[in-house]
Each structure stands twice: as C-alpha cells, then as structure tokens.
Amino acid sequence: MGVNGWRSADLLDEMNPDWVPNQNLGYANRITPAAVDKFERAARRNENKEAREVQESILAVEDFSTHPVPIDRVAELEDEIKSLRREMQLMRDKHQPFLCNSFEDFGQNDDKCRYFTALNYKVFKSLYKFLEPHLPQPATSFGTTKFQILLFTLSKLRLDIDLTLIAYMSGVHLSTISRYYHKCIYVMFQRLKGLVSWPSREAVQNSMPQCFRRRFGDKVSVVIDCFEILTEKPSEVLQAAQMWSNYKHSHTVKYLIGIAPNGMIIFISNAFGGRASDKFITEKSALLSKMQKGDYIMADRGFLIKNYVENTGVELLLPAFTVGQDQLHPLDIEKTRKLANVRIHVERVIVQLRNKYKILYKNKFPISTLKRTKNYCETPLMDQIVTVCCSLVNLCPSVVPED
Structure with missing residues (x-):
C-alpha cells in the first residue's frame, strides 16, 4: 500500500508521491561542470536577445515620432483632427442624456429635450415633478436614478431606441432596464390617462x-x-x-x-x-x-x-x-x-x-x-x-x- 493510502504509483507517474525509481536510481546521469556552464551561457544569450529586441522597438518608435511630415500634409492632418473631434463631440452629445442624473446635467436645452422626449424643457420638468413620487425606486447598486428611468422611457417612445442599446449606454443589465421601462409605462398610463x-x-x-x-x-x-x-x-x-x-x-x-x-x-x-x-x-x-x-x-x-x-x-x-x-x-x-x-x-x-x-x-x-x-x-x-x-x-x- 502506498503513501496515498490505497495503491502504489504507476510506472511513469513521476509526480505521484509513491513513485520510486528502481533502475539506475538517477546515478547514471550526473551533472558535470561543463553542463552547468553550457546552461548559464544559453540563459545569458536569451537575456541579451530580449534586451536587443526591446532596444530596437524603442528606436523604431523614436524614429517614427521624429519622422518629418511633408509640409503639404500638415493642413490635411489638422482638418482630419478637427473632423474627428467634431464627430467625437456629436457622439458624446448624442449619448450624454442617458448618463445624466438630473435636470442640471441635462441642461435647459429645448432642442435637445424635444429630440429625446418630444416635450420642451419646462413641460418635461413639470412632468417629472408630477410623476417622480410614483416612479420605481432603483437600487443604489445599479447607479440609476428616477430621472434616468423617465428619460430613457420617453426616449424609447420618441425614437424607438432598442432597450439593449440603453442597457449598454447606462451600464445596467438589460433585464433591469426592461423592468424599469415597463413599470414607468404603467405609472405614466395610470397618472396621465386622465389627459x-x-x-x-x-x-x-x-x-x-x-x-x-x-x-x-x-x-x-x-x-x-x-x-x-x-x-x-x-x-x-x-x-x-x-x-x-x-x-x-x-x-x-x-x-x-x-x-x-x-x-x-x-x-x-x-x-x-x-x-x-x-x-x-x-x-x-x-x-x-x-x-x-x-x-x-x-x-x-x-x-x-x-x-x-x-x-x-x-x-x-x-x-x-x-x-x-x-x-x-x-x-x-x-x-x-x-x-x-x-x-x-x-x-x-x-x-x-x-x-x-x-x-x-x-x-x-x-x-x-x-x-x-x-x-x-x-x-x-x-x-x-x-x-x-x-x-x-x-x-x-x-x-x-x-x-
């Protein structure tokens, strides 16, 4: 019976604590000083090779960064940078409302408000004050506010935005967004049907x-x-x-x-x-x-x-x-x-x-x-x-x- 309590190790199972050699017992393969020197020289060669590769990559980056740009392309590159900045700002403005936590973040912008809700800023603010006590209370761990719930619900009605997109943009799970959406629709139905x-x-x-x-x-x-x-x-x-x-x-x-x-x-x-x-x-x-x-x-x-x-x-x-x-x-x-x-x-x-x-x-x-x-x-x-x-x-x- 072996150390592990039930049987001896297999023939080639060298990692098993019960494995014991029964031929030569390791004495036939002695490590000589020459073999040690050979191993150390190979290790030093590998270290030098890695160091040279790092130096070459640094030199390549430095050469690229200092490479002269033709004067006739400077204006073209500047225009491209401006265009990319404008595009980035447009994308930021488009997706920012879903990240707003309050009216202060949303801004008193009637055009933006009409685009996402079909209402002007004053009507939207009055609507939120009227519905806010009845809107679903989100868990603090979700990082979502009542204002955001009403905003993305109105945006869903206004633009028919996919709830999956809203979930990714707000960083909240799709099932949670869907639950908030249905509850908000129900609240608006009960409170606004009198209109x-x-x-x-x-x-x-x-x-x-x-x-x-x-x-x-x-x-x-x-x-x-x-x-x-x-x-x-x-x-x-x-x-x-x-x-x-x-x-x-x-x-x-x-x-x-x-x-x-x-x-x-x-x-x-x-x-x-x-x-x-x-x-x-x-x-x-x-x-x-x-x-x-x-x-x-x-x-x-x-x-x-x-x-x-x-x-x-x-x-x-x-x-x-x-x-x-x-x-x-x-x-x-x-x-x-x-x-x-x-x-x-x-x-x-x-x-x-x-x-x-x-x-x-x-x-x-x-x-x-x-x-x-x-x-x-x-x-x-x-x-x-x-x-x-x-x-x-x-x-x-x-x-x-x-x-």
Whole structure:
C-alpha cells in the first residue's frame, strides 16, 4: 500500500508521491561542470536577445515620432483632427442624456429635450415633478436614478431606441432596464390617462376654432378616425386571420381615435384586430355613449354608422358618395369641400402622434404586448403605450389653428 493510502504509483507517474525509481536510481546521469556552464551561457544569450529586441522597438518608435511630415500634409492632418473631434463631440452629445442624473446635467436645452422626449424643457420638468413620487425606486447598486428611468422611457417612445442599446449606454443589465421601462409605462398610463378625457359641451364650444365655427357653427363635438399599428404575425391561425389588414397588407391592430375640433385627443379605444371594420370598432367602443343628443360627429367614408348613430340623436357628417349616380350634386360637392377643409387639420393630429412617437410605426410590435400583464394591471402593454403617447401629445401645442 502506498503513501496515498490505497495503491502504489504507476510506472511513469513521476509526480505521484509513491513513485520510486528502481533502475539506475538517477546515478547514471550526473551533472558535470561543463553542463552547468553550457546552461548559464544559453540563459545569458536569451537575456541579451530580449534586451536587443526591446532596444530596437524603442528606436523604431523614436524614429517614427521624429519622422518629418511633408509640409503639404500638415493642413490635411489638422482638418482630419478637427473632423474627428467634431464627430467625437456629436457622439458624446448624442449619448450624454442617458448618463445624466438630473435636470442640471441635462441642461435647459429645448432642442435637445424635444429630440429625446418630444416635450420642451419646462413641460418635461413639470412632468417629472408630477410623476417622480410614483416612479420605481432603483437600487443604489445599479447607479440609476428616477430621472434616468423617465428619460430613457420617453426616449424609447420618441425614437424607438432598442432597450439593449440603453442597457449598454447606462451600464445596467438589460433585464433591469426592461423592468424599469415597463413599470414607468404603467405609472405614466395610470397618472396621465386622465389627459385623454371627454370634455363638456361647453368646453368644446368655448375652444371651437374659427374654421369649424364658420362652416358648422358650434355643434361639432368630435372628429373620429382609425389608425393601424403593425405587429408581428401571431402563432395562432385564428388570431392571425383577425389581425390581417388588407389595407396595410400586414398584421396590425386598429385603434379608434376621437379628436376635438381644437386638436385635443379626447378618446382612444382599445386595440382591435386589423381586420375589424371602422363600423364594428365604433359600435363596440364606448365613444357614442359619451355624446349628447344634438351633437355632430364628423367621420370619413369608411364609417358606415349612420343608422346606428341616428338612434342616439347624434348627427353624422360624412363626405358625399357617388354610389348609384354619375357625379355628385353641386350641394354635395360643397358639403364635401367644407368637410375636407376642416378634417385636414384634425388628420394632422394623427400625423403629429406618429411623428412625435416613432414607437407607433417604426417597428412591428411583439405579440406579447397585446397580452394582459398580471403584475401591473389588466390593460395590455400596447394599449398603455398608445394611451401614454396620446396623453403626451395633448401636452404639446395644438396643430389646429385657432383662427
């Protein structure tokens, strides 16, 4: 039995404590003084070789640094240095906002603020003060502040920046950034959804632009339209069929939006499949229940809801149709022209919504955003995002002129 307690070493296992030579016992290979001198001379040669290589590399660097530059290239190199410095400054300015910890670091710069949030500096600061008590409290070990959470969430809505990029730029793990983003969206949804609310008839009449008042008096309460948002293809066949849009030639969800004559968004429906008609969405939404008898509702040709609307005492304003006739009657032409002249202003609100918050059209929404999030509320994430974007647009100046 060996030293290790269970068996002797193998024949060639020289590192084993139980290995013992049994031939020559090492006496046949004696180290002579000549062998020692030979080893020392080889070691000195290696040291001298390494020293020479270091000296040669130093000389090469010195020769390069003192190499004369042609005079005709000096101006070219100086311009290149200036160009690289400008590019570096642009990159620093582009990525700096995500590293800011407060408004003092962000700076009172309206252009920069509008680029990242679509809001001016004062509105952004007021919004932060309003939301700050309810924003998620980040752990101190993450080095992230509430200000940064709101900033990158608004930037995600504004520019549709990938959360992975935000995670790398802020030095925080992607899962943490994603969790903060979802919580911030939920907070904004709960606190700002009141900005998309139905006003009283008196409020609508008092804020009625002259372009509406001259043509229709003060009876128009809302202008309705539908817009679609692209989504990924659902895995279920039935769901994919319900979400297929012949208009977009893709899978979409459709929202009914109601806009007051002054350009404020006063109604936004839940998401419907892209296959749903404008009539179906209008009937299934709660829009008509908010209107009063005698109100005017302005819509496009796709809203075939005249019979449904008249039962509620609401007047429907639609462009004239040429169905069953060769051309429109002059009175119908004049009516259609009046509708088009005012609808163009309201349609600009939808364009403003898309331009300010590119998340609504830049990329396809994942199907997971249509599912209810049990951790926060029963409203799907996509509905939360659309409502938040509409609320933020209402904080911006209206695109409809007052006179």
